[in-house]
Amino acid sequence: METKQMAMRARQAAYEMANLNAGIRNAALMGIADALDRNSQALFEANRTDLVRSQADGLATSLLKRLKFDQEKLSEVVSGLHSLVGLPDPIGRTQLATRLDAGLELYRVSCPIGVIGVIFESRPDALVQISGLAVKSGNAILLKGGSEAMETNRLLAKVINEAGCQFGLPDGWIGLMETREAVGQLLAMDDEIDLLIPRGSNEFVRYIMDNTRIPVLGHADGVCHLYIDRACDPEMAITVAMDSKTQYVAVCNAVETILIHSALSEKLLPELAKALRDAGVQIYGCQRTCAAINCDPVSDWHTEYLDCQVSIRLVDSADEAIEHINRYGSGHTEAIVTAQEETARHFLSHVDSGNVFWNCSTRFSDGFRYGFGAEVGISTSKIHARGPVGLDGLMTYQYRLLGHGQIVGEYAGGQKKFIHEPIDRDYPL
């Protein structure tokens, strides 16, 4: 099917999705989970075809690993679908209710955004995750996966679409685009697509952000910082630093730069350096750090290593740390270790990032750890959604005003006056 036609079908389906009750959407989620289980062997086979072809094409080992869709990945996504069923329905929540005047009631009601575009690299499990989020939130989706996962994606989309429709989702609620031109077409469809979610490498996300007028939910960089204050428990500082850097190096909420108060250069700095080096982490330092622990100089404070590497800088105050972070950070996650509440308060309220932590690891920055139940992504934008984004990120709202023939002329003319009092009930229709 042509891209444009698919988008118009999705738009139409979106109106119907928004009006399905929670029972149907939850049943569809269960039905999709079952269908995936039932078709597991065919899915694994399609994935083997992709793996064999991609290996022959010379795809990097790390990408082959992400391309793999086996029983473990299937179990994960199926359990993800089940957990979505248990979450409260995000549609139709009354967010505000005001009586403008007798018999003139204003309600702000949550509703789905409409059509979500998803562009993802490699990982076919992303297709299942995002389809599940779309069903739960009542949005239609248009998907474009990487050509390396072509066979897996095609079968996944078919199984998910058929199961969804069988349980009452409207035709066209999910569309998979396969042509080479589809990415460009998706990026240009700002009339048809309300929100884009890219899933892939930083370069990939940056490319998407730079080449579309559609709002993008996500982040390109995660240049996270940890500041170790003069007044800190050194043991806590080292524990938090090690977890922030080494617990999982390839993720966006791992620390890339550690800022250390210069009063700690003689004792804590060498201890931390030893712990980092023992864990196989290579250190790059500012001039004073290099002098203190003999390491290579930092080439660029903007660097996101995503690897066993870290930058260290000595600073003379919390304010210098804050300035460094606001200058070089990407607005993702920053932490301070300090025993002083006043310093923590100042740091948390002056650092301009989505997530700011006191005395704990940057690695906590995550929708599941935050208890959101589902994660749509992590946003470094300040508009719409910031930080880890749950189902709310796929919702917007609508003002609904219920009257009895009221006109503005009477209020403009002074015959009637607005009363603006809160109403203690939910949207009644």
Add this chain to the structure above:
Amino acid sequence: METKQMAMRARQAAYEMANLNAGIRNAALMGIADALDRNSQALFEANRTDLVRSQADGLATSLLKRLKFDQEKLSEVVSGLHSLVGLPDPIGRTQLATRLDAGLELYRVSCPIGVIGVIFESRPDALVQISGLAVKSGNAILLKGGSEAMETNRLLAKVINEAGCQFGLPDGWIGLMETREAVGQLLAMDDEIDLLIPRGSNEFVRYIMDNTRIPVLGHADGVCHLYIDRACDPEMAITVAMDSKTQYVAVCNAVETILIHSALSEKLLPELAKALRDAGVQIYGCQRTCAAINCDPVSDWHTEYLDCQVSIRLVDSADEAIEHINRYGSGHTEAIVTAQEETARHFLSHVDSGNVFWNCSTRFSDGFRYGFGAEVGISTSKIHARGPVGLDGLMTYQYRLLGHGQIVGEYAGGQKKFIHEPIDRDYPL
């Protein structure tokens, strides 16, 4: 001062603005109001210079009217500043509080977006309004006004800046750009400006939206619809239609197209046509409407007349009306007049616009009428803010996590488990 330098000063000022307490920001609002009153004669004189020059330059009468800044306009903006003081402080509100585990507390706290860029045509009162909103919300602002209002804008910005700083706002919290190149520079500063608010004609706003990567708060078009259902009180239908179309024709929430159930073509349609024509409104119709009331055919259902003109179309069902609206509307405001609750429910939940009304005029779509106290603008976007936008539209939030040395390793390893329970207190720092 150079544009780039001004933007960097604003960014720095934004960090300080975000941390001023409400008392200082409210005192600054009062101080600015007083300073404007004190400098009224100089302001009116500057404005006369602008008016004389613009008249000589041949500026259209309607634009000259908007350019005028006299005692009436001054009193309006000063009273607007006073009313901002009375609104609750939008900064530092706890939106969510969750105990992730013992001694590990997550708070979501509201904070200003940062640097707001404002580009406006003609009306100097817009400069005062938006400066007041920025102070109340703790944002820094960069302004670019039209060259026709140069002298007025320059003096307004000077008075507002000096009064603000005198009451404790940081240097650089407001910046006025005056060069011809400034608009292009503003639009390109997506690293320095977090949100753009354009104020001016539709073409002007459309131009801004099409030429920047910065998120834009606003709307270009207001193609609003009224659907008159078969089952309606004809008197109410005509009253609501007349108010929606004629109460003030030049505004975005006035109706441009009236959709009427075809069963009403013999009685209600001619009655409404007579009322509209008596009020000086020219009617353009679909084929059936033209046949029924003898009018010119509609040339384009997308047209926003903003004038004493209206399009009328006969439809055979509420669904046909909904389809028309979702196809030709701009997502602003749509109303239905019907006596049937089920039809109203269906209409309100299927029309994809920011504001959907039952049995009342489209003209109610407005932040002041909604009781928001202040209006930043009306948004037809579904992202960030939709419909009339109050101070909330200038706010974002930050996740703040307070711990005691917790690391993710212990949770990933299973030694500790998240508890995710709500906390019944506000952010404590």
